Amino acid sequence: MVRVLFKSTKPLRKVHRHLGYVVIVGMLLTGVYVLVSGLLAHLFGFPQFLLHRWAGYACAALVVLHLVLNRKRIRKYLLSLRRPAEAAAPSATPVLSAQPVPQVRPGLGRRALLVGALAGLGGFLAGRLLPGTRSPTEEDLGQQYHRWSMPGGSGLAGLRLDWGPRPPALKTYPQSPRVSLPAPHPPKVEMWQVIAARRSRREYLPGLLSLEDLSALLYAAQGVTEPRWGFRAAPSAGALYPIETYVAIHAVEGLEPGLYHYAVADHALEQIRLGDLRAPLVAAGIGQEMLGTAQVCFILTAVFQRTRWRYRERAYRYILLEAGHIGQNIYLAATGLGLGACAVGAFLDAQVNDLIGVDGSEEAVLYLLTVGKVAA
Ligand SMILES: Cc1cc2nc3c(=O)[nH]c(=O)nc-3n(C[C@H](O)[C@H](O)[C@H](O)COP(=O)(O)O)c2cc1C
Numbered sequence: 001m002v003r004v005l006f007k008s009t010k011p012l013r014k015v016h017r018h019l020g021y022v023v024i025v026g027m028l029l030t031g032v033y034v035l036v037s038g039l040l041a042h043l044f045g046f047p048q049f050l051l052h053r054w055a056g057y058a059c060a061a062l063v064v065l066h067l068v069l070n071r072k073r074i075r076k077y078l079l080s081l082r083r084p085a086e087a088a089a090p091s092a093t094p095v096l097s098a099q100p101v102p103q104v105r106p107g108l109g110r111r112a113l114l115v116g117a118l119a120g121l122g123g124f125l126a127g128r129l130l131p132g133t134r135s136p137t138e139e140d141l142g143q144q145y146h147r148w149s150m151p152g153g154s155g156l157a158g159l160r161l162d163w164g165p166r167p168p169a170l171k172t173y174p175q176s177p178r179v180s181l182p183a184p185h186p187p188k189v190e191m192w193q194v195i196a197a198r199r200s201r202r203e204y205l206p207g208l209l210s211l212e213d214l215s216a217l218l219y220a221a222q223g224v225t226e227p228r229w230g231f232r233a234a235p236s237a238g239a240l241y242p243i244e245t246y247v248a249i250h251a252v253e254g255l256e257p258g259l260y261h262y263a264v265a266d267h268a269l270e271q272i273r274l275g276d277l278r279a280p281l282v283a284a285g286i287g288q289e290m291l292g293t294a295q296v297c298f299i300l301t302a303v304f305q306r307t308r309w310r311y312r313e314r315a316y317r318y319i320l321l322e323a324g325h326i327g328q329n330i331y332l333a334a335t336g337l338g339l340g341a342c343a344v345g346a347f348l349d350a351q352v353n354d355l356i357g358v359d360g361s362e363e364a365v366l367y368l369l370t371v372g373k374v375a376a
Contacts, residue, residue, distance in 0.1 A: 016069070023066045024110050028117050030059035035121065039128070040286075051287070149313045163312050167305045171244050171363075173261055173270040180268045182212050184219035189336040198331050201340025202290040204372030208253045209295035213337050217371060218262050218269075220333030221245055221298065221326050232264065234325040237318035242306040243326055244363065246299040246356050248277045250292070259356060277355065284351035285344055285368065294342075294370035298330055299356055303363045323366045330369045340374035343367065 037052040067074065139147070148154050154161075222245050223233045231239060245262040247269065249255050258274035278292035285291040300323050308315040327343050334341035347368055353360040 020066075020069050021110075023062050023069060025113065027059060027062045027066060028113055030055045030062060032117055032120070034059055036124075037287075039124070145316065149317055154313045158313050161312070163309055164305055166309045167303065169241065169306065170263075170265060171261070171303065172263060173272060176261070176270040176272055178263070178266075178268050178270055179255065179260070180266070181215040181218065184216045184223065184267075185212060186216050186219070186333070187336055187338075194332050194336045198335045199340075200331075200342040201372075201374045202342050202370075204290065204293045204295065204340060204370075204374060206251075207295075207373050208251050209339070209371070209373065211252060211254050213339065214247070214249075214252050214255075214296060215267070216337060217296075217298075217330060217333050217339075218245065218247070219267065220329045222262060222264050223267060224264060230265075234322065234329050236322050237307060238310055240306045240310065241322075242302045242304065242315075242319050243322055243366070244301045244303060245326070246272075246301065248281055248297040248299060248355075249295075250276075250278055250297070251295045272357065280351070280355055283348075284355060285347045288344060288346070290342055290370045290372075291344065291368065294372035296371050297344075298369040298371065299352065299365060300326060300367040300369070301356070301358055301363050301365050305362060320366065327367055327369055330371065334371045338374075338376070339371055341369055341371045343369055 033055045225233050247260045249257050256274050257276055259272045260269040263270050281291040302319045307319050331341045352365040
């Protein structure tokens, strides 16, 4: 059928030939994209990457099309494997003898494209896999900081540094409209079952998250559990609470999509700005689609000075540990509510900082967590 169609007229034969090249270029482009996005996903340790899956499907479809367009050649080749002597002799069958003799064309041929792609891949793999020049005893900055932040590790340098004054304990957006949250009514679930059931979930169902669920999640993250002293659900070194919680709302009952800040003391949300944040978040999350498909994305930042004025060189350690505590609380609360959560550590810091309007120095993003509806 395809052969009849393409053989029937000259212009259609031309289309057939061009289509062959278009398919090859398409295969190469999608194949290289699948490869590079797969390697990047592996490098950053996340299982999804922008359009990776769709590029894979497109590549597979193009491969099938390529096989269909070249089926005669493939058949001929397979026949030649079975009957090498016959295949070497000039063919007597009308179909095969009607084949136009392939012309050698100047310019970028299939082979050149293939060689180029393979050379690129080889270079990339060589760069990744060949041993570097770093000596095993050389410390990276993280190791240096770790040693420097041990008691006495900073020597006189730590004493000389000006660690600054104590800043305000809470951040508020006084000009922003406020949304009060319903009192949290956590579900009655078995803690050990929740711990055992917790998984990172990245595939979310469409639909709206209830405001009650959002309230429970925020309460678990940073809610005040001991009003007399202001102690919260997650522990904090010296009860200094350096972590601020922002929520990118994509789909929550009764809330317009946009960026909100959790006002801890009042268990309320401050509306920073309205708008659809799905695309900028996915872009800032290096293409991780779940940042756009989840109903909400928690954005944890640190106001470093809140801990630094007291704990000095050790502050940064405490702050990261605290973000981890809050993240785990969100994970467990989501699991207990029958929702799915996923931590996101791979993101472009500057883009997320810009998105939420923090300077990246005094206050900076540390951790993202998506939460959304999942299949049971
Ligand atoms: C600090 C940290 C950063 C993470 N960053 C990402 C991320 O960027 N993308 C992602 O898909 N998962 C991320 N994860 C989730 C891990 O991939 C996940 O926890 C791990 O595969 C174990 O699976 P589990 O959480 O279901 O037990 C992160 C987890 C942690 C603790």
